[in-house]
Amino acid sequence: MADTVQxxxxxxxxxxxxFERRGYFTKAELKAIMRKRQDFEYQLKRRAALKQDFxxxxxxxxxxxxxxxxxxxxxxxxxKKSLADVAIIRRIHFIYERAAxxxxxxxxxxxxxxxxxxxxxxxxxxxxxxxxxxxxHITVSALWIEAAAWEFERGSNVASARALMQQGLxxxxxxxxxxxxxxxxxxxxxxxxxxxxxxxxxxxxxxPVSATPAAPSSEDGEEGQQGPDPELAVRAVLTGAVAKVAVxxxxxxxxxxxxxxxRLLAVIGEFDFPGxxxxxxxxxxxxxxxxxxxxxxxxxxxxRHAAAAPTTPEFTEEDAAAPSTSGRDGDGxxxxxxxxxxxxxxxxxxxxEQALGAVPTQRMYTLVVGYLARSLEELLAASAAAGSSSxxxxxxxxxxxxxxxxxxxxxxxxxxxGAAGTSADAATVAVAAAAGLLEAASELGAELLSTLARxxxxxxxxxxxxxTWVDWACRLGQYKMAVSxxxxxxxxxxxxxxxxxxxxxxxxxxRSGRRKQQGAKEEVGAVGSEVVIGTLREALAAVPPERSTExxxxxxxxxxGPSDLSKLADLLSSTxxxxxxxPPSGGMGAVAARFVERISQEHGLEAARAFYRxxxxxxxxxxxxxxxAIALEQxxxxxxxxxxxxxxxxxxxxxxxxxxxxxxxxxxxxPEVWLDYAKYEMSQLRGAAPIxxxxxxxxxxxxxxxxxxxxxxxxxxxx
Numbered sequence: 001m002a003d004t005v006q007x008x009x010x011x012x013x014x015x016x017x018x019f020e021r022r023g024y025f026t027k028a029e030l031k032a033i034m035r036k037r038q039d040f041e042y043q044l045k046r047r048a049a050l051k052q053d054f055x056x057x058x059x060x061x062x063x064x065x066x067x068x069x070x071x072x073x074x075x076x077x078x079x080k081k082s083l084a085d086v087a088i089i090r091r092i093h094f095i096y097e098r099a100a101x102x103x104x105x106x107x108x109x110x111x112x113x114x115x116x117x118x119x120x121x122x123x124x125x126x127x128x129x130x131x132x133x134x135x136x137h138i139t140v141s142a143l144w145i146e147a148a149a150w151e152f153e154r155g156s157n158v159a160s161a162r163a164l165m166q167q168g169l170x171x172x173x174x175x176x177x178x179x180x181x182x183x184x185x186x187x188x189x190x191x192x193x194x195x196x197x198x199x200x201x202x203x204x205x206x207x208p209v210s211a212t213p214a215a216p217s218s219e220d221g222e223e224g225q226q227g228p229d230p231e232l233a234v235r236a237v238l239t240g241a242v243a244k245v246a247v248x249x250x251x252x253x254x255x256x257x258x259x260x261x262x263r264l265l266a267v268i269g270e271f272d273f274p275g276x277x278x279x280x281x282x283x284x285x286x287x288x289x290x291x292x293x294x295x296x297x298x299x300x301x302x303x304r305h306a307a308a309a310p311t312t313p314e315f316t317e318e319d320a321a322a323p324s325t326s327g328r329d330g331d332g333x334x335x336x337x338x339x340x341x342x343x344x345x346x347x348x349x350x351x352x353e354q355a356l357g358a359v360p361t362q363r364m365y366t367l368v369v370g371y372l373a374r375s376l377e378e379l380l381a382a383s384a385a386a387g388s389s390s391x392x393x394x395x396x397x398x399x400x401x402x403x404x405x406x407x408x409x410x411x412x413x414x415x416x417x418g419a420a421g422t423s424a425d426a427a428t429v430a431v432a433a434a435a436g437l438l439e440a441a442s443e444l445g446a447e448l449l450s451t452l453a454r455x456x457x458x459x460x461x462x463x464x465x466x467x468t469w470v471d472w473a474c475r476l477g478q479y480k481m482a483v484s485x486x487x488x489x490x491x492x493x494x495x496x497x498x499x500x501x502x503x504x505x506x507x508x509x510x511r512s513g514r515r516k517q518q519g520a521k522e523e524v525g526a527v528g529s530e531v532v533i534g535t536l537r538e539a540l541a542a543v544p545p546e547r548s549t550e551x552x553x554x555x556x557x558x559x560x561g562p563s564d565l566s567k568l569a570d571l572l573s574s575t576x577x578x579x580x581x582x583p584p585s586g587g588m589g590a591v592a593a594r595f596v597e598r599i600s601q602e603h604g605l606e607a608a609r610a611f612y613r614x615x616x617x618x619x620x621x622x623x624x625x626x627x628x629a630i631a632l633e634q635x636x637x638x639x640x641x642x643x644x645x646x647x648x649x650x651x652x653x654x655x656x657x658x659x660x661x662x663x664x665x666x667x668x669x670x671p672e673v674w675l676d677y678a679k680y681e682m683s684q685l686r687g688a689a690p691i692x693x694x695x696x697x698x699x700x701x702x703x704x705x706x707x708x709x710x711x712x713x714x715x716x717x718x719x
Contacts, residue, residue: 015087054099141178144168179250180263186243208239208275239275295363298355305347365455372448383437500539552591582622584670589622596628626662671705
């Protein structure tokens, strides 16, 4: 092993001499580099070499190469390319090659090597690496795609790239990504051909070839002697005929693959030349004929019409205040957002209505509601932007006039009047646009709520749909509908904590008083805290205790007044009496801890102490409960010591009892309770050795506790 390492190091002498001669590294640095490389080489030569050893070696060489490039730039090292400029990159490839020989089946290693070939621009090496990788992983489509991409982009050999892709498709016949990349390559080839013909001034067809005409007849009446028209064939290629064949073959091979159709639409959408629309229509026809029972397919068909909606330039204050000029375009070069087009929306909803008739499932309603909610959000944002712009227009115009001196106003009265008139017209247009957007949003909101109600009536509403229904009903001011939707959610999904949490949030929203939003046609009276507590009782009877934490915390944050808090505390006590042991962290322990903190803040220390003592005889609520009780007693102890100046306190016995109760409940699974106990004993100038010994005996896995103890205390009592 030592002889092999020595041989590998001696081979590096020429490059080391070149490093020193060019001024990249000093002799001392080269010695350090050689020592580091020697260590790595010995690691690679051991009997059980790890893959991470190779990766660490490669990472070191990459950082060394970055340092060399940085010094070449900062020291302005010039001259012909020498061994020093390529030696480190060659060494990295050499390490990758050795790793690939040892871990032949590791695909991730091959992909990392290929990626490094790209970043280091080692194009010849990339071809070799991909070839070797394919010999080991012939069924991996990414390698075939990489090989074809290299031939297509670097070698400019379309025939070889196509042959590689077709060979890969024969091996990976069922891979949707492979077919999509093949179609992408054919479309890229068409785009390159069209661009080249435009540069050369040749004819570029602007319409796809609809059909191949019959071959011309000869003078003696015989037909078909001259064969197909070459010009017609060229026009077919330039309008994507080859890609069309590839798309058809892909969809016939993967007849039931929706992923393939999604990938094809994404690839085809990247191009824009005659013939593309035929490819899009071909894919959508396949969706219509083969995926009539798949919700995502209906959604893709509907979203096709949404994507066809026109874009409008965004309206800003500067655009409104600035006077129009004769040379300015209609949109002024401004970037725009997707406009809400009623005609496109009608086509989208037409497809969705067919989908709801054919596939009335929860997933289908979720997709429809998602589209309506997104469209409504965009409409509301657009109307808000238009409204703010229109509100600021008069002020902008006034500020523009008042900012001029009287002399300038007299000299430019005509221009000022024209600008004011333009601003007034723009303000009128903005106000009208905002009003139109609000009207469209109102209609779309009604459609959204109607669709959610249909899902409920069809019996397919899940928790997410009910929560969406409640949320949008509140946002649109339909509070009675929101209350009805929340009640329906709790009835349909009685064991769901999310449904009851939604109901509690709605009641808390209504608790502050009568609510009425702009445009609402109804008002709902305030909800009292007794209603919230009653809802919580119903929820606790239906929801498993381990999933009711959020409900308790919601109710606790909302109740106010000593009587309500007392009722809630009594409810918690009765619940904990019938519950099982809580977890070391979170769960009902977090709820009990929050109760202790809340009672202490509002009713004082004695009330909080009385509350946690009520819970101590019950099944342990959780580790957080004990920590909160201990923190309460420790805070009172510090306060008493500050007043009396005494080192000891009557609270020490209570704190110790709480620690003992915590370790009795969770000492076998939670190292934190032992660590807190040991820290407390140390703070009292008592040794923690007994606690340490008990913890190592009680814990099922004491290693975590020993490590945490060492970090906290500096050492173990045994050391």
